[in-house]
Amino acid sequence: MGATYLHSPPAAVNLICDESALLHSTSCCLHFCRHLRCNTSNLKPCQTLVFNLPSRGFNRRVSALPDVDDFFWEKDPTPILDTIDAPIHLKNLSSKELKQLAGEVRSEIAFIMARKCQPCNTGHSVIELTIAIHYVFNAPMDKILWDAGQHAYAHKILTGRRSLFHTIKQRKGLSGFTSRFESEYDPFGAGHGCNSLSAGLGMAVARDLGGRKNRIVTVMSNWTTMAGQVYEAMGHAGFLDSNMVVILNDSRHTLLPKADGQPKMSVNAFSSALSKVQSSKGFRKFREAAKGLSKWFGKGMHEFAAKVDEYARGMIGPHGATLFEELGLYYIGPIDGNNIDDLICVLKEVATLDSTGPVLVHVITENEKDSGGDFDTEIAPNDEGTPDSSQGIQIFLENGLSRTYNDCFVEALIAEAENDKRIVVVHGGMGIHRSLRLFQSRFPDRFFDLGIAEQHAVTFSAGLACGGLKPFCIIPSTFLQRAYDQIVEDVDMQKIPVRFAITNAGLVGSEGPINSGPFDITFMSCLPNMIVMSPSDEDELIDMVATAAMVEDRPICFRYPRGDIVGAGGTLAYGNPLEIGKGEILAEGKEIAFLGYGEVVQRCLIARSLLSNFGIQATVANARFCKPLDIDLIRMLCQQHDFLITVEEGTVGGFGSHVSQFISLDGLLDGRVKWRPIVLPDRYIEHASLTEQLDMAGLTAHHIAATALTLLGRHRDALLLMK
Secondary structure (H helix, E strand, O other): OOEEOOOOOOOOOEEEOOOOOOOOHHHHHHHHHHHOOEOOOOOOOOOEEEEEEOOOOEEEEEEOOOOHHHOEOOOOOOOOHHHOOOHHHHOOOOHHHHHHHHHHHHHHHHHHHHHOOOOOHHHHHOHHHHHHHHHHOOOOOOEEEEOOOHHHHHHHHHHHHHHHHHHOOOOOOOOOOOOOOOOOOOOOOOOOOOOHHHHHHHHHHHHHHHOOOOOEEEEEEHHHHHOHHHHHHHHHHHHHOOOEEEEEEEOOOOOOOOOOOOOOOOOOHHHHHHHHHHHOHHHHHHHHHHHHHHHHOOHHHHHHHHHHHHHHHHHHOOOOHHHHHHOOOEEEEEEEOOOHHHHHHHHHHHHHOOOOOEEEEEEEOOOOOOOOHHHOOOOOOOOOOOOOOHHHHHHHHHOOOOOEHHHHHHHHHHHHHHHOOOEEEEEOOOOOOOOHHHHHHHOHHHEEEOOOOHHHHHHHHHHHHHOOOEEEEEEEHHHHHHHHHHHHHHHHOOOOOOEEEEEOOEOOHHHHHHHOEOOHHHHHHOOOOOEEEOOOOHHHHHHHHHHHHHOOOOOEEEEOOOOEOOOOOOOOOOOOOOOOOOOEEEEOOOEEEEEEEOOHHHHHHHHHHHHHOOOOOOEEEEOOEEEOOOHHHHHHHHHHEEEEEEEEOOOOOOHHHHHHHHHHHOOHHHOOOEEEEEOOOOOOOOOOOHHHHHHHHOOOHHHHHHHHHHHOOOHHHHHHHHO
16 A cells, blocks of 8 residues: 655644644644555645634644645556455455455555554554455355444445545544444444444344354454453353354453563464364264263263363363353364455355354454554554553643643643542543553552453442542543443442543543543532542643542542643643532623533634624633532522523433533522523434534534524524524
């Protein structure tokens, strides 16, 4: 795969951009250099773009890529891929052509994702596996389920969506995950991992009850084996003994390096040959016949034969293989997941097995690494696609590039941890933000990354708190949903001081509804003992870290968004603990008041500026706390204004609902004030850029200002504002 540069880069230009323009600027340059092999003989010295951000009051300088229009993109030819419109077209290809097809699919994905400045390492690792699956099985009649979005990229290309693949994660484009609404080849939607096995088992049971004969194939990642649901589904599959094929895609990545320094599992000629024998029909028939013969001699002989079988397979198989056997799955592997011939041989044998129950095929794949010097990293599923080495984050911060809320949070947390040795970090969720690597390198004994074992992460944090430590449980909003029972039973009900840092709150742009976090305000603020807060900017986030560290008599949580910080930011000082349940007035006006919760306060300030052009001076207040509410502030706003508008990037039942509950019980709605909430609409916001998502949700500064104008009866001005 390559690209040819036919023009010189444009002269330096000044760009006016909003807060989303700089989000991936640096990572784009990195991935561009990694994935594109450019002819640089005619390049002029790299120019510089100056991003003028008047709303923030500072400038940032980044190395510029020429505009896409200045490129003639010449990718490698794909003669075989050009003939593939559906999986059935794979059936007549030779082994040599299938291997060439794998290279062409890899080139296609790398070319498109490089232009989009997005990583695709994990997507590359399963290309041969995807081709083998579609070569052997007959989708869409046979159901193929995936539990990781990037693993399904090759699947999308081979199932008639190649022409739209360049629109992936764009508005009205392809989803970054499998989607039932997108293609008949996607029988089940996936995103958070660990659901493919449970859903596949349900489909297998439905097939059996309906008398059908189609096959069910589920592909799960070793990342998802951290979740308990996987083992629940395996145990149930073994008990029901329904026919299905479970493929464990093992990238040989673990959360922590092996303490004993032993090499990771490898595939050799012996293991490959053994896997072929294990999957063969003759061996399976012999094994079943031996089982039947041992039963004929009695229970004792049958149990003895079963133990011999278990020990024999345990001795010649890899470590952990007997676990799957104990759960009732017939284990085959390990197999080289990048060897198409071996994959097809084993999968063909597995596909011909009837009435043998669930089979687990263990496939070893290699994640391809980009060459990026200090920034070289393996990117986990759902990672934000930015370097996550400690050296990388320091380089980012020293240059002031793309500083995020996560960066500020981790810096503040490190500052607190340096002064308080009781502070520990428990991280849950798929992937880990690059900034957290800095804390991990500074305090390796006080950092626990538990992957997608969020339920365990919450209760583990409660145990740490009971032991006298101060745990900060850091989990993205969308993954925290999986641990809600533990939050209620193990933390809030017992009033245990666990500090929840809820990342990726609200809308998350191209990741769409799968990884968005709109619900946490609602489900956390309804808990009786929970303190719930959200910062309006990075300075307040630092203060909330200090506040959370100070609280030791109850649980507390704070949410913050995924994107760039509001201000310029610099070396961060220690935070000042906030008074619990107290907000602030940021700008005073009359007639109408905005009461914002979280980062939307910044949009409320912009809306106030827009309204001033119409001769309207609005009050803007920063609530800070959803629970407990600042009831004095709310009373004052209601008594001094005709209209109160609450604004939040959350769903119905959140901050605005708590405010309305209070003002109705307090009798404030019986007076002159009229209350209106601005919340996310009662639907899932599809993938798009963050700016587009906010527009779709009606949460931009213009929408907020237009709501105020409508309440004031100035409908014409509201329409003019929205044009």
